[in-house]
Amino acid sequence: MNEFSEQLIAELAAITPFRLLKSGRTLPVLLPFYHLVSDRDLPYRNNYDYPSVAQFEADLDFLLQHFRPIGLEQLLKGDDLSGCFHLSFDDGLRECYELIAPLLKSKGIPATFFINPSFVDNKDLFHRYKASVITSIFQSRNIQLSLQRTYADLASLDEMAEEVGINWDEWLADNQPYMTMEQVKSLQNDGFTIGSHSMDHPEFELLDEESQLEEIRESMDWLNRKLQPTIKAFAFPFTDFGVSDAVFEACQRERLFDLSFGTAGIKKERFNCHYQRLPMEQNTALSTQRRLKQAFVAYRLKALLGKHYARRS
Numbered sequence: 001m002n003e004f005s006e007q008l009i010a011e012l013a014a015i016t017p018f019r020l021l022k023s024g025r026t027l028p029v030l031l032p033f034y035h036l037v038s039d040r041d042l043p044y045r046n047n048y049d050y051p052s053v054a055q056f057e058a059d060l061d062f063l064l065q066h067f068r069p070i071g072l073e074q075l076l077k078g079d080d081l082s083g084c085f086h087l088s089f090d091d092g093l094r095e096c097y098e099l100i101a102p103l104l105k106s107k108g109i110p111a112t113f114f115i116n117p118s119f120v121d122n123k124d125l126f127h128r129y130k131a132s133v134i135t136s137i138f139q140s141r142n143i144q145l146s147l148q149r150t151y152a153d154l155a156s157l158d159e160m161a162e163e164v165g166i167n168w169d170e171w172l173a174d175n176q177p178y179m180t181m182e183q184v185k186s187l188q189n190d191g192f193t194i195g196s197h198s199m200d201h202p203e204f205e206l207l208d209e210e211s212q213l214e215e216i217r218e219s220m221d222w223l224n225r226k227l228q229p230t231i232k233a234f235a236f237p238f239t240d241f242g243v244s245d246a247v248f249e250a251c252q253r254e255r256l257f258d259l260s261f262g263t264a265g266i267k268k269e270r271f272n273c274h275y276q277r278l279p280m281e282q283n284t285a286l287s288t289q290r291r292l293k294q295a296f297v298a299y300r301l302k303a304l305l306g307k308h309y310a311r312r313s
């Protein structure tokens with residue numbers, strides 16, 4: 001739980017100039033991340049916010065005005081990263097190829113796309129998206145439904161889909177939410193980095209250590225075979241909460257990746273080469289400056305209490 005109320009953070013953010021908040025050599029490097037940018041209403045994303053194309057462009061322009069974009073290789077080198085940012089995008093949705101990458105290219109911004117091998121080419125659908133599709137069908141029939149929607153509930157979600165007449169193969173063929181392998185390769189050819197986001201996006205805190213490691217090993221192995229990335233990057237699905245030091249140590253020992261990422265916001269990290277990213281899809285009604293100010297205020301308040309390191313338990 002946050003020690004500081006949202007209201008306090010919002011009020012401090014409102015009165016503090018951005019230039020005072022954004023700089024300082026002790027600040028962690030800024031790593032904003034998104035899943036999706038779209039002007040469309042997408043039924044599989046009804047549990048999540050996402051920015052419109054115009055809001056996303058405003059974010060990019062603001063970031064470029066105040067920070068320097070860097071590639072993953074510079075993050076790995078880790079020299080002086082103050083005033084820098086690296087963008088990333090999770091889940092491999094097709095808007096990454098159709099909308100996001102062209103915008104990034106036009107503005108000269110490097111980025112990393114984290115994908116789930118099980119979903120590439122629209123072979124399967126993330127369990128939370130399945131829950132979202134089922135819910136929207138019930139809503140269209142005016143039935144309120146509260147669905148369990150974790151990885152552990154996947155079998156019951158599939159059963160329920162069958163009951164309401166959804167065939168996932170047909171749904172995937174019709175909707176094609178994900179990028180194809182060809183599109184992923186084209187992003188890589190354009191100079192973007194491709195990383196792994198686990199095989200099929202389970203909540204890691206529900207898995208035991210060996211299953212967590214298996215998800216990392218299997219997905220990194222797939223990535224190495226299919227794309228041979230020069231930098232091996234892994235973004236924990238959802239968050240890295242519930243991932244023990246022993247798992248990080250095993251990853252380092254087995255050299256499963258060069259860099260890994262969580263989603264705890266602006267936070268310091270105890271592990272070398274593990275970084276926390278800032279979710280950018282919340283409160284998109286606020287300006288980019290206001291959202292970033294609130295994130296920096298929250299970090300600085302926590303730092304006063306010595307609580308600015310990411311916690312995993």
Ligand SMILES: [Zn+2]
Binds near residue numbers: 090091197201237238
């Ligand atoms: Zn994800």
